[in-house]
Amino acid sequence: MKKLWGGRFTKSAEEWVDEFGASISFDQELVLEDIEGSLAHVKMQGECGILSQEDVTAISNGLLTLKERAENGELQFSVKMEDIHLNLESMLIDEIGPVGGKLHTARSRNDQVATDMHLYLRNRTKEVINLINELQTALLNKAKDNVETILPGYTHLQRAQPISFAHHLLAYFWMLERDKERFTESFKRINKSPLGAGALAGTTFPIKRELSAEYLGFSSIYENSLDAVSDRDFILEFLSNSSMMMMHLSRLAEETILWCSQEFQFVELDDAFSTGSSIMPQKKNPDMAELIRGKTGRVYGNLFGLLTVLKGLPLAYNKDMQEDKEGMFDTVKTITGSLKIFAGMISTMKVRTDVMERAVKSDFSNATELADYLASKGLPFREAHEVVGQLVLTCINQGCYLADLSMDQFKEANALFEDDIYVVLQPYEAVKRRNSAGGTGFAQVQAAIVKAESLLK
Structure with missing residues (x-):
């Protein structure tokens, strides 16, 4: 099979060399895009007077035939033609004759x-x-x-x-x-x-x-x-x-x-x-x-x-x-x-x-709530952090969780603790109260859902 670019060559490559250099095994994925680009190119050629309208019509009809065959999976590609461009050009020439060779005027691969x-x-x-x-x-x-x-x-x-x-x-x-x-x-x-x-x-x-x-x-x-x-x-x-x-x-x-x-x-x-x-x-x-x-x-x-x-x-x-x-x-x-x-x-x-x-009732993930609780009552956060750390250690030693501690134990750790601490320790309350912008609080999450829905629309 003669190469479409082979005019100045006197020797053909061996088959295995052709296979190494060819891209048709994968660039055939571009078959419809290549035809689409060619249809636009030939239309422009006609508008600019580079090709006659007769040639434009013949080439366009040939490309549309190849497009239909491509969509039906009927095109057979050849390694000898190297890539999707030369394969389609060769098929076009076979389909409509030598006029198909005019398509490549004013463009390159x-x-x-x-x-x-x-x-x-x-x-x-x-x-x-x-x-x-x-x-x-x-x-x-x-x-x-x-x-x-x-x-x-x-x-x-x-x-x-x-x-x-x-x-x-x-x-x-x-x-x-x-x-x-x-x-x-x-x-x-x-x-x-x-x-x-x-x-x-x-x-x-x-x-x-x-x-x-x-x-x-x-x-x-x-x-x-x-x-x-x-x-x-x-x-x-x-x-x-x-x-x-x-x-x-x-x-x-x-x-x-x-x-x-x-x-x-x-x-x-x-x-x-x-x-x-x-x-x-x-x-x-x-x-x-x-x-x-x-x-x-x-x-x-x-x-x-x-x-x-x-x-x-x-x-x-x-x-x-x-x-x-x-x-x-x-x-x-x-x-x-x-x-x-x-x-x-x-x-x-x-x-x-x-x-x-x-899971959330069997861990210490509510410890920060205690520190925030004390900080909200005026205790410096670093001191609050230390108090709660000691309480966590007490729980670990006793094999229990923060919500299991008695009020006396809380008071012993710091006098600022009140009975409402047991509400604060509930995971539901811990999540609900985190209502800063973008936080995990339920009101914030609902607002985020509304915003997300509007973006998708």
């Missing part, structure tokens, strides 16, 4: 592939934002059902203070909101057209880059042809945003894994998102959460891989940049799958309110 990836990420970024919304909705719905569900809050993975379970879930809602903002903000840099930049220097043909950009729905064009074909910042930004989002999902995955363990038993995952053991019949493993936690490293790797590919490249295009696609495709697949899985996992998760309630 360099601006063509860049255009394809801008179109691809534009579509996938919209999809990711929608999937983030779906996971946020799942978190919000679960939070609405658990405003007054109380569980131990942790620092250093040690019991710290009782909090609303809804408040804990909403922390991830706001993390995802920032992720969504980052993807949304990056959209303006994705939605920029490199088409018409040529190989690196523009073209002598009287093209109108703004016209093809308009046809493709781009908001602007690259101002510099060298930058247009060599820029991969928009992919790096997508990979960076994805990495940060996966870090957030991994943290939630880790907590989910802990919560459904025998040691915690705070939640139970639906069977649809769990697996069993081939040897231990009793096991119910949180494999989907573990996979998301594990796949986070994969997404990080794609980011660092592309950063390393680009770090020493001179302008403009270099074959190294063929390595920009597989990590991008893999990241899209990974993050969209992770978001879908997590939305289902949260929606179907059973919350063990009884276990959480027992």
